[in-house]
Structures are given as structure tokens and as C-alpha cells.
Amino acid sequence: MKQHPILSIKDVSYRYDLRHEDYALSQISLDVKRGEWLTVLGENGSGKSTLARLIVGLAEPEFGTITFNDQTVTQANKSTFWEKVGIVFQNPDNQFIGTTVQDDVAFSLENLNLSYHEMKQRVTNALHQVGMYKLREKDPSQLSGGQKQRVAIAGVLALEPELMIFDEAFIMLDPQSRTRLLKELKLIQKNLGLTIISITHDHNETVFADRLLLLASGQIIDQGDPRTVFTRNRYVQPPFAEQFRRELVQRGISVPDNYMSNDELVEWLCK
Amino acid sequence: MQIKFDQVSADYQLGPIRAKNIIDDVSLQIAPATFTAVIGQTGAGKTSLLKLINGILRPTSGSIQVGEFTLDHSANKATLNQVRSRVGMVFQFPENQLFAETVEADIAFGPKNFNFSAEEVDQSVYRSLERVGLDQSLLKRSPFSLSGGQQRRVALAGVLATKPDILVLDEPGAGLDARGKQEIFALIKKLNQQDRVTVLVVTHDMNDVAIYADHVLLLDQGKVITYQETRAFFSDQDQLTEWNLELPDTLHLQRQIEQRTGINFKQTSLTRTELIDQLIEEKLL
Ligand SMILES: Nc1ncnc2c1ncn2[C@@H]1O[C@H](COP(=O)(O)OP(=O)(O)OP(=O)(O)O)[C@@H](O)[C@H]1O
Ligand SMILES: Nc1ncnc2c1ncn2[C@@H]1O[C@H](COP(=O)(O)OP(=O)(O)OP(=O)(O)O)[C@@H](O)[C@H]1O
Ligand SMILES: [Mg+2]
Ligand SMILES: [Mg+2]
DSSP states (O other): OOOOOSEEEEEEEEOSOTTSOOOSEEEEEEEEOTTOEEEEEEOTTSSHHHHHHHHTTSSOOSEEEEEETTEEOOTTTGGGGTTTEEEEOSOGGGGOOOSSHHHHHHHTTGGGOOOHHHHHHHHHHHHHHTTOGGGTTSOGGGSOHHHHHHHHHHHHHHHOOSEEEEESTTTTSOHHHHHHHHHHHHHHHHHHOOEEEEEOOOGGGGGGOSEEEEEETTEEEEEEOHHHHHHHOTTSOOOHHHHHHHHHHHTTOOOOSSOOOHHHHHHHHTO | OOEEEEEEEEOOOOSSOOOSOSEEEEEEEEOTTOEEEEEOSTTSSHHHHHHHHTTSSOEEEEEEEETTEEEETTOOHHHHHHHHHHEEEEOSSGGGGOOSSSHHHHHHHHHHHTTOOHHHHHHHHHHHHHHTTOOGGGTTSOGGGSOHHHHHHHHHHHHHTTOOSEEEEESTTTTOOHHHHHHHHHHHHHHHHHSOOEEEEEOSOHHHHHHHOSEEEEEETTEEEEEEEHHHHHHOHHHHHHTTOOOOHHHHHHHHHHHHHOOOOSSOOOSHHHHHHHHHHTTOO
């Protein structure tokens, strides 16, 4: 039997201002499988964050429906999903509630009815995962940009939701920390079946995705595995290896005509 | 304009318990019209260093020379204002910088504040809007009704509109789409080369460092670990390993090829073009 998608978006349209005709999203249809890593790409203003807001019920589609585990998401019932769907917003400053880092992370767990021990365990683990355990007593408002972003990520990790949404949540992390965290998320995804929707402009992050979704002016213009999407959409910046392959082509060097991963490129250059 | 740090220490004063200094005895001279990438791990003090140049954070000891002005513990308001009119700063989450009712008013605020004539204000608003790649139709919109990347561009436009001699930018590429990022960096580079603006850019993206910066400033726990020319910085592999730094994509690829083939390339490639040239020279292409 075919598994039901964890998230199903059907013919969704949305505009911020009902007096105007410009839709931030128009006729979006999309199923996300349980355990899938979907990366959403698109230029500034293409509708990525709007889509995330709709999925978590911060806004409601004007047309169409969004269902999570076969249950319709609305603004009114969004709290039903809060423990199942965790989101990290583009700007972490909008997200802090606690007066210390650890309180802030614990806050997201308050209504889960966990034992004190379990709660503490989860907070500690999450803070270790993002490298913020040492700073657990600090006031979140007095952290550096990257530290704030880590705390916001820890909040979602501690929640252990079924679906995690990251809206450019890694941009202020230093590259090592970013790669380490992405690898860790990949492991959780594989081992525990976590579903991930990641919004990003970072072409190197796309190597973690099972599927890419390409938005432009509020519409889905393509989707598929990274190789296919980057081959079909030449103007979207691909991972570095493919950028390099294309530059070789431009220099008139005869290179295989297909998308190349980093390993394939190194292999070919050293042949 | 030149920037000179003389034994500068700084801290966010928080009650009686004094932690270790956030900026710790930094001495440093940044020549006019240079383009410096400021790098270092989360919490290293990058943002704090930029804030010192702009006078938002005051040194607890030592002094900073910005052009003809001196910023120290007791710098007065007039000095601070003058420094701020010469130093444009774009914050790490620049959307937090926005405040006006319309995009237009937001961008115009700086120039007005620094006594540009009405005509100059208008001119600089339009020009900066165009420079950051935003459409004029956005001028009457509320900045808060824009997407994250659009907000960042508005914040940058507001700073450019004041025509600063020094630009300090905290992760200006973060949150911009690939094209936007490339355009913004090209613009900053142009201001740097043609208008001789002194630029300091905090970035985590080593590709930006390799492609755009002529100097690299590495911070760790508030101390300057090194301040070097970019190519020299990336050429010393032992140092990079010791500092646990990620390589720019191009150089990473070069190192992989060198390892696989046993050939040592003559030069450290900072751009794709340079690497391709060397691959041809080494007969690998
Ligand atoms: N609060 C708002 N009110 C009115 N319009 C908005 C609002 N937020 C976003 N928009 C508009 O909706 C469109 C989509 O914005 P959205 O924030 O979803 O873009 P995005 O793809 O996340 O962009 P970015 O990469 O810049 O974050 C844009 O045209 C934007 O100007
Ligand atoms: N307003 C503040 N009050 C107290 N401490 C602060 C404040 N802002 C930053 N700090 C602390 O000062 C140190 C340096 O912070 P800074 O913001 O300069 O780091 P950064 O290098 O810019 O890091 P990131 O890459 O994460 O932005 C950090 O340990 C941070 O926790
Ligand atoms: Mg967005
Ligand atoms: Mg910072």
C-alpha cells in the first residue's frame, strides 16, 4: 500500500493583501513523503518563507488546503501540530522567549508532559548538538548572531518533531559547524525517519537533499532530484563541482556533458 | 580612510562580574582602500570588532583611529557622530535595522540625518535602490512587508545612500539569492576599487574571501590570530589546518587533485579561472 504523505499541499494560493492581485503563492501542489529531505530554492521574494508560514498555520491559504498527517492545517487549529512540526525562522531574534539559553530551549518542551529528567536530557543533548552547552546560562539576547541561530536550532532539535522546517537557519553558522549539523540531521533523517524541509540559498547544502523544489514568483517551476533539477534549470546555481564543469565547457574544454558531483569531477580530472 | 587599532580591549559591561574581554588587546592597521575579510568562529568577536569601528561599542582601553578621528573610552558625542557619518555599517541581521514606514523613508533616513540636500537625498535613494537590485515599485511599501532578502537589500541601500568612506558589513551575502549576492559583492568591490572605500566584510563563506578580499583577518576569542594578504593566507596549508579552517571550493578542489596525482601546483588558486589555467599548465586538461 502506498504510504500517505506526511504533508500534502493541494492547489494552494495565498496573498498578503486581499486588495491586490499579487499572489505570494499561486496554485502550489506538493506532497512530502515521510522521511524525505526536501530543499526549497528560489530567488528573494519567490515565496519560500510564505510557504513555510502556511505549513505551520501562521497564515491560511486563500484557496486550496494543506494537510499534515491527513489533518487539515488552519490558523485556528495550528496548536494541534506544534509538537509534530518544528520550525526555525529566518531571523532568530523573533523566536526567543526564555531568559537563559537553556530555559529558552526547554520552553518548547513545556507542554509535552515530559518527566523532569527527560526534559533535562533533551535540552542538554540539543545544546551539545549545536555546541551551545557551555553558554547555557547566558541571556539569548546577548549572544552573537551565530550563537542565536544555534539556540533556535536547538529548540527544534529538543522538540523531536516529525517534521523540521529550516528557513535559512544555517546562514550565520561557521562552515564547519554548518556541515557538522547538516550531517547530523542527515543521520537523524535516515535513522529515525525525520522529515526535513530546508529553505536555502546555499548551493552546497543541496547535496543533502533527496528532492529539490524550485520556486519562482510564487509558483513551483520544477522539482526532482538535484542532478535532474540542476541539469534542467541552467540559471540556478548548482553545487561547486557542477559550476566548475560548466566553466570548463565555456573554456572550450571537452568535458562529459552531464551534471558532475565533486567525486566524479575529481575522478575525471585525475584520470 | 585608514583604521588603526591601538591595544584595544572591549567588553559588553554587564554588572559587576567581568568576563574575559570580548575584544582582547587588539593592535592592527588597516590601510585605506583595502578589502578585508573578517573571519572566525561563532562568538570570536567579529561583530564586536565592526561595532568598535563604528563607535557603537566603546573600547574599555586602548583607542581606534578612524581617519582623523580617535575613538576611545571617553570619545564625545560629536566625534561619534562624525565617525558614523563616514563609516557605514550593515548589521548581521540587517532587517532589525529597518524602522521607517516606507522603504523610501528608510533609505532616505541616513542621508537626511547627515544633512544631504533634498535633491541629493532623492538622488542617493534612487541610486542605491537600483544598486542593490530592487525595483522602484517597492519604494512605497512598508519594509516589514518584504521578504527576508528584500529587507536585507533595503538595509544595505540605506547604508550606501550615505556615501561612506568606510564600509563595514556583517555577512552582507547571507540571505541573498546567488545572483543578488554576486551583484552585491561586485558592487562592494567596485566601491572599493573605484571610489577607494575601505571595506571590512564579515563572512563565513571562504569563496567570498578568496574571490573578493585582498586581506584576511582571523579572530579567535577576541584576539587577532593573523592579518595577511589573501593569497599568502590560503597558501600556508599547515596554518589553515591548525586553525581548522574550511578551504574555498576552488582551493579544496586543487588540493584534492594534488593529493590524487602527487603533483604540487605552482600557485594557490583563488578563482576557477586560475585553477583551470594551472590544470592546463600541468597537462591535466
Ligand atoms: N508581511 C508581508 N506583507 C506583504 N507582502 C509580503 C509580506 N511578506 C512577504 N511579502 C511578499 O510576498 C512575496 C514572497 O515573500 P517570501 O517572504 O515568501 O519570499 P522568500 O522566497 O522567502 O524570499 P527570501 O529569499 O528573500 O527570504 C514577496 O514578494 C514579498 O515582498
Ligand atoms: N550584547 C551583548 N551582550 C553581552 N555579550 C555579548 C553581546 N553580543 C555578543 N556578546 C558576546 O561576545 C562574544 C563575541 O560576540 P560577537 O557578536 O562579536 O561574535 P561574532 O564573531 O560576530 O560571532 P557570529 O559569527 O556568531 O556572529 C560572544 O561570546 C557573545 O556571546
Ligand atoms: Mg524568506
Ligand atoms: Mg556576528
